[in-house]
Every structure is written in C-alpha cells, then in structure tokens.
Amino acid sequence: MTRELLIFEKGYNTAKNNFIPKMDIKGIDLDEILPKSLQRSEEINLPDIPEFEIVRHYVNLAQKNYGVDSGIYPLGSCTMKYNPRINEITARLPGFLKIHPLQEENEGAIELIYNLGQQLCEICGMKAFTLNPAAGAQGELTGILIIKKYFESKGIKKDKIIVPDSAHGTNPATSAMAGFSIIEIKSDENGELPLDQLEFAMKGGDVAGLMLTNPNTIGVFDRNIDKITEIVHKYGGLCYYDGANLNPIMGIAKPGEMGFDIIHLNLHKTFSTPHGGGGPGAGPVGVKKDLIKYLPCPQVIKNEGGLVCVEDDGSSIGRMRSFWGNFGVLVRAYTYILALGKNGIRRAAQNAVLNANYIRTQIKHKYSIPYDRINMHEFLVDVHLPNGVNSEDVAKGLLDRGIHAPTIYFPLIIHEAMLIEPTETENKRELDKFIKALLDIYEEAENNPDHLRNGPYNTLIGRLDATLAARKPHLRD
Ligand SMILES: Cc1ncc(COP(=O)(O)O)c(C=O)c1O
Known part of the structure; x- marks a missing residue:
C-alpha cells in the first residue's frame, strides 16, 4: 500500500514560503513589540498549496475515518451514540461560541451551567454538581479527592478503596492516584458483588469507600445495590458511583436514591456530546448535601438575588480544570436533555x-x-x-x-x-x-x-x- 502524503509533503516551494508577506508596517520595530527570544529564527515550514487542495486533502482523510456518522459503532463501554445535529446548532450560536470565560457579561452561560447542574441533580438524585472536570477519569479523580478530603477534615484515617473486578479500569487507577490502596473484590457468577466479601472488607475499619461501576463493564446491574450501600455506610464508608454507564438507567433509577454519595457522569457517553478523539469531554461530578463544600469552585448557586458564583472558602478540593470546563460540550448536553425531555x-x-x-x-x-x-x-x-x-x-x-x-x-x-x-x-x-x-x-x-x-x-x-x-x-x- 502506498502511504498517504502528509499535507507538508504536498506543498510546493515550502523552503521559500514566499507566500507569507514580510512584516513591513512602517514605524513598527518588531524587536520592540516582541522580544528577540520569541521571534522565529528559521523559515516557517508551511506548505504552499491552494485552498481547494487543502480542502480535498482533509475531506479525503475524513472519508477514511469511521465514526458515529458512518454507521453502527457498537464499542462496548464507550457508548458511541449518534450525536444529534441540533446539539451542534446550539453550540454554534454566537452567544455561546464567541464567549470568553473572562468577560463580565456572561449571565446566559452561567444560567446554562446552573440549569444543566440542576437537570443532572434531578436525573441522578444528587444535591449539587460541578461541571468542571474534563473527562470521566478526571471526574473520578474529583470524586475520590472529595472522599479523601472528607475524611481528612474529620481527622479520620482511612486509606483503602474497594473496587470490584468488574469496574472500569480507570476506577482502581484513580483511587491509586489519589493515594489509596485498592481492595479488589472478584464478582460472583452473576457478575455481581458478593455481599459477604464486601462486609468482610469493610469490617477492617480502614476503608474510605466503595467505587462501583453500575451497570458494570459486563452490562450487569447489581440487584443488591441497596444492600451494598447499606453495608458501606454501616462501617462509615462513602459510596462512589461510576455513572459513566448511566445510559440504560437514566430517567428510570437514581443513584442518589440507591444510597450513593458521589457520582460522575460522562457527558460524551450518555448525553450525546462528541467523544472527540480523547477530548474535549466533560465528566461532571454530583454529590449529596454534606459533600457540597468540597466541590471545585466557583460553584453557581441560586439565592434570593438570582444566580451567584461562590468562591472557595477553604473547604474545596480546588479546581480540576481552568474556568468552567469544556463549555461547548455542556451546551450540547443541555440541548440533548431539553430536546428529549423527561420521557x-x-x-x-x-x-x-x-x-x-x-x-x-x-x-x-x-x-x-x-x-x-x-x-x-x-x-x-x-x-x-x-x-x-x-x-x-x-x-x-x-x-x-x-x-x-x-x-x-x-x-x-x-x-x-x-x-x-x-x-x-x-x-x-x-x-x-x-x-x-x-x-x-x-x-x-x-x-x-x-x-x-x-x-x-x-x-x-x-x-x-x-x-x-x-x-x-x-x-x-
Ligand atoms: C465506566 C467508565 N468509567 C470511566 C470511564 C472513563 O471516562 P473517560 O474516558 O472520559 O476518562 C469510562 C470511559 O469510557 C467508562 O466507560
């Protein structure tokens, strides 16, 4: 097979780059506005090719790709669902597309962030959400850091997290990254978590919590879910719900009502936002009331005066990502939820x-x-x-x-x-x-x-x- 040429290899006169005009504005001394150390010392290597060739180059490359717009994409654990075009239309509305996170007039965006958080609270049975994390795994890290901070702030030493073997691989990785050691529990012949082993592990007294992917990575919803959270709470642990697989239960069952304290979602899985080759995504994290103060800041809350952004009072785990997360992704998820409605x-x-x-x-x-x-x-x-x-x-x-x-x-x-x-x-x-x-x-x-x-x-x-x-x-x- 012959190799596709790179766009750089298709160009003509690349060495000369004489198609880029030299800066010749009178009265401006380049050295004065840009330090010498930041100025390019060599010719820039850009291909000198006409627009139609550039377009054809990328269109041909895109046609070699396979995506959710090409056909069925049954990639288990990834929820590669079709992304409706209406999401793209709203995300491209100039008021959303051209907004800058530092501009002062951004009430519309703040309202969208607040409303989306409220919708996710309703869907998951949680009290507050942060939309800050940029991916599922970053949401997990946010949640596990919240568990860590919760125990630290109470002066309780617990340094283990239970993760069943049917969990997504990021669950043990996240717990380890946050400094916990992992107790792995093998799932039973039904793909569920054996309660006796869970109780045995919790009895040790040093377990901060359970991280459960539910439905798990074999597509099984654990029928003992209520008992599982009861056992973890009985021994003072917190329950973390990897909600990346929310797709089959959204609108039907709420993890908060199953007894979970923290959840993350993958908007790019469940709420039809693009997976985007590894990013940008969004991994919002929802918590019950007692954990709200640990969420990344700023948080948007509603009081008598309307929506306000609350800064960190020293309790938060800190920011996970700059500004408000991947805002364009949030607009798409919000659109999806509004377009589908509860039913x-x-x-x-x-x-x-x-x-x-x-x-x-x-x-x-x-x-x-x-x-x-x-x-x-x-x-x-x-x-x-x-x-x-x-x-x-x-x-x-x-x-x-x-x-x-x-x-x-x-x-x-x-x-x-x-x-x-x-x-x-x-x-x-x-x-x-x-x-x-x-x-x-x-x-x-x-x-x-x-x-x-x-x-x-x-x-x-x-x-x-x-x-x-x-x-x-x-x-x-
Ligand atoms: C169950 C589960 N948890 C966590 C993740 C990690 O999410 P991300 O790839 O967005 O970091 C995934 C990814 O598909 C997942 O399926």
Whole structure:
C-alpha cells in the first residue's frame, strides 16, 4: 500500500514560503513589540498549496475515518451514540461560541451551567454538581479527592478503596492516584458483588469507600445495590458511583436514591456530546448535601438575588480544570436533555437496553454469553468459534464487512471478551445487519477459518501485530 502524503509533503516551494508577506508596517520595530527570544529564527515550514487542495486533502482523510456518522459503532463501554445535529446548532450560536470565560457579561452561560447542574441533580438524585472536570477519569479523580478530603477534615484515617473486578479500569487507577490502596473484590457468577466479601472488607475499619461501576463493564446491574450501600455506610464508608454507564438507567433509577454519595457522569457517553478523539469531554461530578463544600469552585448557586458564583472558602478540593470546563460540550448536553425531555430520556435508556438484549438473544445460539441474563446497555461475549477463531478474528471479520468492531479483550475477566453496546440510536434494520454479519462470520469460522484469521482484506491496512502497533505505532503509514 502506498502511504498517504502528509499535507507538508504536498506543498510546493515550502523552503521559500514566499507566500507569507514580510512584516513591513512602517514605524513598527518588531524587536520592540516582541522580544528577540520569541521571534522565529528559521523559515516557517508551511506548505504552499491552494485552498481547494487543502480542502480535498482533509475531506479525503475524513472519508477514511469511521465514526458515529458512518454507521453502527457498537464499542462496548464507550457508548458511541449518534450525536444529534441540533446539539451542534446550539453550540454554534454566537452567544455561546464567541464567549470568553473572562468577560463580565456572561449571565446566559452561567444560567446554562446552573440549569444543566440542576437537570443532572434531578436525573441522578444528587444535591449539587460541578461541571468542571474534563473527562470521566478526571471526574473520578474529583470524586475520590472529595472522599479523601472528607475524611481528612474529620481527622479520620482511612486509606483503602474497594473496587470490584468488574469496574472500569480507570476506577482502581484513580483511587491509586489519589493515594489509596485498592481492595479488589472478584464478582460472583452473576457478575455481581458478593455481599459477604464486601462486609468482610469493610469490617477492617480502614476503608474510605466503595467505587462501583453500575451497570458494570459486563452490562450487569447489581440487584443488591441497596444492600451494598447499606453495608458501606454501616462501617462509615462513602459510596462512589461510576455513572459513566448511566445510559440504560437514566430517567428510570437514581443513584442518589440507591444510597450513593458521589457520582460522575460522562457527558460524551450518555448525553450525546462528541467523544472527540480523547477530548474535549466533560465528566461532571454530583454529590449529596454534606459533600457540597468540597466541590471545585466557583460553584453557581441560586439565592434570593438570582444566580451567584461562590468562591472557595477553604473547604474545596480546588479546581480540576481552568474556568468552567469544556463549555461547548455542556451546551450540547443541555440541548440533548431539553430536546428529549423527561420521557425522551427514559425512552432512550429503555431502547439502549432493548437493542443490546435483542442482539444478545439473536446470536446466543452461536456465540457463548458468559452472563446470559437480561443485560443493560451492553453484554459480554466469550468468543470461541469453531476452529479456534477468536475475538480478534471476529473483529477483523466485521471490519471487512464495513462494520466497526465492538470492544475486544475488555473487560479482562473474560479472556476472549467481546463487549457489544449498540446504543439506542440504532434501529432494527441496522441491528439486523450487525447480527447477520456476526452469524456470517460464525459460518465462515466453520467453513473457511484461515480466511478469517488472515483478514482484514478490505481496510486500508491488513492485520497488524497488535502488540507492536500499540507499543511502537507507525502513525504516518
Ligand atoms: C465506566 C467508565 N468509567 C470511566 C470511564 C472513563 O471516562 P473517560 O474516558 O472520559 O476518562 C469510562 C470511559 O469510557 C467508562 O466507560
């Protein structure tokens, strides 16, 4: 395969750059307005190419990409749902787009921040939200730092956090980053947290809390949720809810009412804001009343005089990110919630669950489902197809059929894991195409396994050595 040229390699006369005029404004001495140390000493290496070529270059590159606008994107644990265009329209309204965080006239933006926080409180059963964190994992860190500060301020020493093995990988990582050591509890045969082990761990007296991803990374909603929070509270711990998987329960169940003290959400998962290749995102954190004072500041609150921004009185854990977080993302999430309304939010959750269960029941006669029960928004497959065809082979087979593969080899509790999450935005026609592709692949595994093992054939590049690709990526080839 020939390599795509970079835009820099497509330019002409790049060495000369004579298309950029020299600064020749009379009466201005460059050295006076810009220190010599900040001035460019070499020619800038910009490609000298016409506008139409630049446009074609990027349009062609974009067409090589696959995204939620191209087709189903059933990447388990990522909730890659279609992002409605109305979100983009509102985020581009000049009053939102051109606002600067330091300008004084920003009441509209402050009101949006307040209203979105209130909506999230209502959806999650919390008392206050900060919209400051820029991603789910940063939301987690915010929440865990709040737990730490809560105990420190009471002079209580607790240095452990319980994390089940079905949690998202960021949960133990976050707890460790905040200085806690982790007690991992293995989930039972139903994918749930064994209560006796939870109680045993809590009895130690040094556990600050539990960090629970619910529904967890195998798409299971823990049916003992009330008992779990009761046990943690009985021994003086706090309950943290990783709400990145809120999609299947929003509008139906509230983590606050299940007994959780802190929650983070991933707006880019649940509330249809772009994932954006790693950012910018938003990971708001909600808390119960007693923890409000620890939230990052400023916080927007409402009093008799209207909305006011409250600064840190010394109790806050401090800022997690500059200004108000990724404001454009907040506008999109706010739009999504307003556009769907209370009933729409609930219907989206129900359809996310319905779609995932539909796929599971249509493929389970051919694919092994380790937790074969009504799942939530996603479900786990343990891929052992005829002739040793594995998860990676199935993923490549899907790519060859023009379909984005689900998450593979995650979560780690199943070796040949394939985590399928269709989201609510796919209709039956799209789901049936996906199901047919999986069943075709099964037949291919029976009849022509080598073909599957050597694929993909229809993608820009064929099968890579996955380890080398991860460790020593050639990003330009
Ligand atoms: C359950 C869960 N928790 C936490 C995260 C981390 O979120 P982020 O990638 O925004 O940091 C994710 C990411 O998808 C997730 O699925």
